[in-house]
Amino acid sequence: MKKIGVIGIPGGWSSEKLADSVAERTGFRLLVDPSSVRLDLPSGRAMFGEVELNSLDGLIIKKIGRSYSPDLLDRLEVFRFLAEQGMPIFSKPMSIIRVLDRLSCTITLQLTGIPMPPLTITEDVDAALDAVTTYGEAVFKPLYSTKARGMFVLQPGPEARAIIERHKAEHRIMYIQKKIELNGRDLGVVFLGGQYLTTYARTVRNDAWNTTTASGGKYQPHEPSQEIIALAHKAQAPFGLDFTCVDVVETADGPMVFEVSAFGGFRGIQEACGINAARHYADYVCGRIMA
Incomplete structure (x- = not known):
């Protein structure tokens, strides 16, 4: 045994x-x-x-x-x-x-040539303010978080600088991503041992800006295109994870990757696809x- x-x-x-x-x-x-x-x-x-x-x-x-x-x-x-x-x-x-570190993951994805939403990394408040102005709407993300915890959306305006300064007081290095139109959903593309397993969608509820279950998002089954599977496979490959989920969003410019999960979740696979991921793992x- x-x-x-x-x-x-x-x-x-x-x-x-x-x-x-x-x-x-x-x-x-x-x-x-x-x-x-x-x-x-x-x-x-x-x-x-x-x-x-x-x-x-x-x-x-x-x-x-x-x-x-x-x-x-x-x-x-x-x-x-x-x-x-x-x-x-x-x-x-x-x-x-x-x-695990969002920035480390992002740099690896960028060096691999993975399409991602426009992104600014800075410690400078003026540079962060410029990014918000350029993007129109920006999502500030902590380097260590999951399920959108600690994230917020910021638009240009008279209060923007003060909000950025408060954020910088807790997060010296700021990770600022252009807010992307989700069209109601994003995708979790799952891999086991580097091989494609399944895909589920997370759908937006209650006018939330993100699809997490904490914001009312729901899991649904989804059949992705071969283009999305190939992109997600390329995104997870450099990390060598045994079980992971790649977060993908479909945009007018083609699919883009938000991140690669350090651990991957089982619940979305179970609820949306009826697959017992724990047993497979x-x-x-x-x-x-x-x-």
Whole structure:
């Protein structure tokens, strides 16, 4: 019997579902809260309670924290240590580190030639104000966030400078993206082991500017064009993630990519497509560890 642990959030829907799916395959269930792991560097032992993680046959990182922050990069270093010692970890911690920071992810996508909405990165308030004026409407995004948390839309106006200054007080480096017309939806294009799995749409509700479920967005099934699948495949390829979702928006200028997810979500796939992504992921991991 192989022992495969899941790094995630106790009580979290996706984390618990993945731990259950792994247990169905292996007979062993361990959901590891990353905030409760201790790494003893002299011995090289990583402990979760009484469980020595080094003794496991592998780990799957579903979530590394309840909310995104730079602290998660440090938390991932513990698992990078295990990976460098030879433990199979899905996805590799270094792959997650490269995509967790929104700016790092964006720079990689831009260097790969992926079409994205116009974007300004700056620490200067005047430059940020110029970007808002140029774009007409701009979305300010924290470098570490998910589901649109901390994001806001800004238009040129007498209060714009003061709003930018308040934002800069909390976010020294400002990530400012031109607001793109969503036409009511954007897409989550899902990949497992670098292979296309499925696509779902997130639709706008209640006149929200984004499609997140927190803003009333709903998941729906969607059959994408081959152009969109090819673009999303190219976007996720540089990161080498075992499971991910590429956020794509269809525009008058063709499809564009917003970002590549560090972890990918299960709920949208389940609700829109009827696919048990946790089971697919568990099968994928077990197939590689047990081979």
